[in-house]
Amino acid sequence: MAKQSKNKSENTQNIDWREGFVKFSLENNRLPQSAYELAKFLEVSEESFYENYSSVGALAQEIWKGWFETTKSQIQTDEQYQSFSVREKLLAFYYTWLENLKGYRSFVEIAMQTKNLCSQEQYKAFKESFKIFAQELLNEALETGEVQNRNILNQSYPEILWWQVMYLLNFWLKDTSQGFERTDAAVEKAVNLFFDLAGRTFLDSLVDFAKFNFQK
Template sequence: MKNIKSNTPIGPDTRTRIIEAFVQHVLETGREPVSVFKFAQSLGIKEEEFYTYYTSFLGVKGGVWEQIFERTVAQMEAQPVHASYSAREKLLAFYFTWIEEMKKNRSYLLALYLQPDGFKKAMPEELRGFKAKFQAFANELIVEGKATDQIAERKYISDKYADALWLETLFILQFWLKDTSPSFEKTDAAIEKSVNLVFDLMGKTAVDSLVDFAKFLYQSK
């Protein structure tokens, strides 16, 4: 493995340095590191210091996803118009900003997650932290949407709205990983149509959006 020692003193930024070194290793080799000992050595830290921050490379991969989420929200909320957005517009803004953040790590994400049939499992284990953060964000949008009548309160179903938005997030991620269209135009369309569909399903009208989205998926095969 390439030696990536840094003159930067070990300190509060060690967690970030571990994440950056992990991503760099995947970019250079096409796979994640095998040995924590060798990885820590290349970073200029002791193995036990690695375990201060992460117990395994699975944790590091989770850290990458949480970092992407946090940067997405920071970028989105930094926009002056964000506060005036409706719940639907905030979800659209999240997804578009999220894609922009993921573009910065596309080669890394493709190396680890692009599979002929999508993810090897329904959801990679390392996405759990990202999922928790996203669902907290989604629940805020749902509360806001109900308050403004964009989202309908439905007995037994309303509690599943955040789960539906998470499934949409996984769909968008896998769609983007496979997207080869110029400037990821098809992903942009998938985001718009899926957000419109999910908000119509949570709202009072759904038929038109469902037909439009089904047509889009058929034409994108």
Template sequence: MTGKKRITSDKIIELYMNEVLLNGTPKSVYAFAKENKFEENEFYQFFSSFETLEKQIFGIFCTKTLELLLKNEEYKTYDSKSKLLSFYYTFFELLTANRSYVFQRLKENKNKLESLKLLSHLRREFIEFTDREIFTDSIDLKNERINKLRDKGMAEASWLQLLFTLQFWLEDESPNFEKTDIFIEKSVKASFDLKDITPIQSVFDFAKFLWKEKTPTA
């Protein structure tokens, strides 16, 4: 006789996302566990609360993206801009595959501060990625404090860029989210042009694209 199969964190996440989409947030961990035929204490082996679980879900979108990128041998040869573009395209493909859940948790949540709290794990994972893969060629300013301030500013700017892209994607009604792809291409190009202090035509190009998207048509 075989013992009872132990539930995994991935399975709990899968069950939770399905439950949220079909019936809303469960009333309690006890009710959620009972409904899905596992013990309440098994939930707490992985998560302390539903909020912790939801934060981890958004973090997993980032870690899964990085796992997919690293499976591609060519990715390791990319320059920083190509790596960031690859991250964005892969990340938003994963979000699109789970759009109903993401949309419900972020777009339909009127409390923006609460939505940002759900992204705390994603923020940490993304900033670690940019520190490790993107901002590796920064000029040493020969001052540790200034270097740290510079690095922190770059990290915060990259995080804001991801948030703006996420917001654009949530509002994108174009077929196959084609406008989000354009947004990604133009915003990443503009950010690297600013970083390198090169001619900023792409910045104006990106600004024109945003203006066109936000200006009501007659």
């Protein structure tokens, strides 16, 4: 009996739970609703699932965060990346991230449409990691002057960029243009809009001029 349990444990160690989660979703046109359901689909015990994850929501989070981490690693290991402006770095992230998602497009469509606890939780870890990444870019942009220091408003920038992420994801899923050309254009326009608004504007110059005259 002990030998049988050992063999079963060895078999479950080879399971790629993330790929299993994706496969279940594609074959059932919905996300798995429980650990039991996913484990049954993969023909393993529910106990083996809980040896790795606390819930299917936690597994879904790892999938989305994994795509983010892969993308971040890819762009940051590019030799040219460090010479990019912050605007270009954000563009590079979006283009690479969406390119990586192409192989999972059908799954992403299902994940975005499914309405359950798992679907609501799935972006949490990705969002947290992305906002840290966004803040790092914004700190650099403040130093280079690509983004102006507007005190309290600065704190909202990472959240604004997260909204941008979700906007681009939804735009990409609805895009029917060849080679997703319209999505590429949407990425460029969205990023340019952000930096045009967060950068130095006529209003900033007017405020500086007013301060100069007041101090005089």
